[in-house]
Every structure is written in structure tokens, then in C-alpha cells.
Amino acid sequence: MSPSTVVAAVDGSAESQAAARWAAREALLRGLPLHVVHVREEWTTGFAHAPFTGADTALGDAAATRHGAERVPRDAADRLREDHPGLRVGVEQVSGRPVEVLLAAAKKAEVLVLGSRGLGAVGGFLAGSVSMPVVAHAERPVVVVRAGERGEDGKRRAGGPTGPAPHLDVVLGLDLAGPCDELIEYAFSAAAARGAALRVVHGWDAPVVSGYDPEAGDPGHAVAWGLREAGALGDALRPWRGRFPDVGVKEQCVVGRAADHLVDASKDASLMVLGRRVRRAAIGTHIGPVTHAVLHRAAAPVAVVPHP
Template sequence: MSRRTVRAAVDGSAESLAAAEWAAREARLRGLPLNILHAWQDWSPAFAHAPFMGTDTTPGGTTITQHWAERVPREVAARLREGHPGLDVGVEQVFGRPAEVLLAAAEEAEVLVLGSRGLGVLGGFLAGSVSLPVIAHAERPVVVVRAGKRAEDDLRLGAGDDVTGEGPYLDVVLGLDLSRPCDELIAYASEAAAARSARLRVVHGWTAPVALGYAPAAADPGHSVARSLREASALTDVLRPWRGKFPDVEVTEQCVVGRAADHLVEASRNASLLVVGRRIRRAAIGAHIGPVAHAVLHHTAAPVAVVPHL
């Protein structure tokens, strides 16, 4: 399968259906085909059915679990074809452990879209036993969409009743660490903003020195002002070539003092997509989801794209 495909994992849950709908809109925006993927395991032994139901198979010879599993992606695909005429929607079902299946699928996709249960008004996502390892180990972008996400949530107020995914869109927000301003991250956010005809808002957080003892740098207010100017200038320099590559994308820069995650969560309240990076770590032990990505996954309601990079 071509990597130029948007893939959405479904299991029949409300959160996976929201992810599939979001993936369909993303595929339309990018002019790419959509692949609906369902990973399943037949956990039901024959003895669980035979004594009580008389059979553990359907008339066609498949197990009841497999029969129901096969219905899930077909029905989701049919709904998406009806709601998005002209969209190329394919279906794939793979037997195996869901996390392993999805990791393999991510490597063959432009982006993999997963659903996650919302934590309510004050929360964001609750990543589970399947989505967390996929986010932590995938080497392609993964987007997480909360349950209840609607098309109109991505649009600006006053956009009328247009919920077809054709704008006008809220900002795409990019969290950027200037110590690792990787091209993959900026490119993904720029392409997402261009596809939506949306503004790209780049947020960079930096930490002021702690005022301890008689350190002149910490005590002098002018030092923080100078540092702020340097950070802003560095951010402008990093983004300058990308403005040339995406001249139609309006870019706004935001240098902030404090925890970047806090500012990104605040910015995401008026965003159609939040983009953060995750450094690829292939070690068997240790954290594989950075603190910023981990924080925004748990505290924002906007869809979050986690882009891996070296």
C-alpha cells in the first residue's frame, strides 16, 4: 500500500468512529485515499458458545466473533462513503494484537488516526493500552481524536452551517522547541495549515533563570528582556525558510515564558489541530513520549498530531 494514505483504526467504539470521521475530512483536505483498518483477536473459545448457544459459528462457517468483527470496518466505510461522496475509502482487517497491527500500519501511512476517550470539559484525552504504545513507538505521524469531536468544532465562529470540511478553519498550533527545530515537525504543521487555508500559530516556550543568590543574570530584569528578544529572533530565523515554502500560509509567532505544555493547552482551545513532536527513541526502556506531548494528550480537547523525529 502507498504511504500516501490516511489510515484510521476502528473498533466500533464512539471514539474510533469520531477518529474515522476526522480521518475522512483529513483525507479530503489532502486529496488522499482513506483506509479503514480493524485489528481483531478471537478471544472466544468454542466452549464459551456451544453449551449455551448451540454453535460458535455462523451459517457461513466463520466464528461469531469474526462475523461481528468484519461488520465493523465495512459499516464504518459505508457510512463514510455516504457522507463524503467521491472519497476513495478502502477497508482492511488484520488478525493480531491491536498495538502491533497499528504500529505496522502506521509505517505504511501518511498519518494514522486513533480515537481516545475524552476526560470531560476540563480534560482532554485518556490514552489507553493500545493508543499509548502506538504513539510512543510509531515512526510516522499519529493523530489522536477525542470522542464527540464534530466537524464544526474545527471551524471559526460565524462560519455558518458549512461542516463539509471546506473551512474556514481555526488555527493550526505548532509547539516548537528551538533546541530541536526539526524539519519533519514544521513541514507537517505547515502542510496541515495549507490544506485547511488556516493560520499557523507557532508557540515556543522558554524558561527564565531562577533568581538565586546574587547572580547578576537572574537579578537584572534587563536580562530577561534580552533573552526574550533573542528567543523571538531565533524563532523568526527558523521559520523564515518555511514562509518561503508555504507563502499562502499566514504564520504568527508566540514566544512565551514558562512550561510550553501549559501554553499549548491554552492555545488549543481555539485550534483545529495541535501539532507536537516526539523524539524517536529505540531503546527498550525509558520514556518514549516526551513531557510536552504527554501533557497535551491529557489536557487538550483539540485533535493532537504527534510527529516523531530524530
């Protein structure tokens, strides 16, 4: 694998199949090869009864289970080649711990694509024990895709024979307290690859006033703060508009919980792009509260881009 590769992790689940389909389309959009990776954990009694697609787990036979597991990436790759004849698809099966293997794969990829069930039975955690640790520690962008998401292909539904349906907007959640080049560049590049507009959502809170402040009740005071935030957003995006002149940009400053506004924006988006500050702690899921919330609730695939 080279950094110019889209990597899709598959395990036979509906979620990973949706992720692989999304990854195939992304690879075609960017003119890159697709690499399908399946992680095979060491066999245990519990593993023999795992719901791998194609495995006769009712027999509890280790050889049958391994055989079924080996078919997972091959079958996924065959379906993708059939659906996209021009796509270059490589296949790899690796034994080991899924999080460790996928983090290693992410280092060599342009983007790593994972499936997720979304919000699990225990509030606050993505169902499954792989997605969140990989998102939290990957050194390259990770896209999380759920099965059954609306508009999985990210396109508007055309009403007639007017040519290919255009892509929905790419939405970027941007915190002006520390805008970063890696995050903004990824969002602009994603929009350019799709021929889509980029909608940039910046959430801000009015300053808390302690004690008596005659300006606090003045509506003009809030307007001035809003104009200040809008100006800062325009300044942050101006260099990138010059680098990507063909990308239409929609700037949106919103007051209140940024996560709520982003989740709402995801209902009409082909891709949601969020940042994650790199932290060197070996444990914990350090992705930030906004990204954490949007990952659970977004209606569109979510790209999480690490940055300093």
C-alpha cells in the first residue's frame, strides 16, 4: 500500500459492506486504488461462534470458521470489481488485533474507511469495540459509514433525465479557536472531487456576562459579535477559496451547540468533515465532544481528520 490508496476494512457485516461500497466510490472519485483489509483474530471458542458471513459456525469447527473468514475480503472485492469494472482492488487478510492492524493500515493510506452501527445500546459509545479507538488514534483521516444511511452515494435525487445527479454538499465543522490546514484542505479536496459545494459551519457562543452590563441587553451587541465571528470565518477560508476556485463555498455561523447544528446539516450532506486534535496519550478516545456527538448521530458518512 502507498499513501495514495483508499483502505476499506471489512468483516462481513452490513456496516462494513456499506463502508466498502462508499470506499470504492471514493477511490474512483479520487482516481486511486482500493485496498480491502480483513483482520482475522486468533481462533478461540467464542470466535468459532462469531457471525462471520459465509462461515458455518453452527458446527463450531475451527477450519470451517477460518475458511469462512478467508472468504470475507475476497467476496467483498469481487462484488466491488463487478460493480466498478475500472476500479483497481487489492485484498489483504491479516491476523492480529483489529485496532492495531487497522491503525497500521491507516498509516499507509490516503483514507481509512470503517463501518459502524452508530449509537449502541450503551449511550456514549459506538457499537463495536473497533471504530472509536481507530478514529481516536489513527494518523490519517478515517471515514465512518453506517449501513442504511440516507443517500449512501451522496447524490441528490434527480427528477428526470438531466444527466448525472449532482452530489450533495460536503459539510465542514470548523472551530475558529484553532483552524488547521489539514482539516480545511481535506474538506476542500473532498468537495472538489465530487464537484460539490462546501458548506462550512462554525458554531459560537455569546460571551457570558457576569454582573451588570448595560450592553448585555442591547440586541446590537449580539449582532456585533455575530459579525465579528463571520468576519473571522471569512478570513480563515479566503486562502483556500483561492486554491480551490471551482468549489462553491457557503459560510454559516451559528449560535449554540455546534454538534446539534452539524447533525442537522448532515441530513442534506454527502460527507461530514470534522477534526480531531492529535494527543499522544496511549489510552482513551480523545476525539473531542463535538466530533464524538456527531459520529453517533450524523445522517451522512463522517470523515475525522487528525491535526496538531
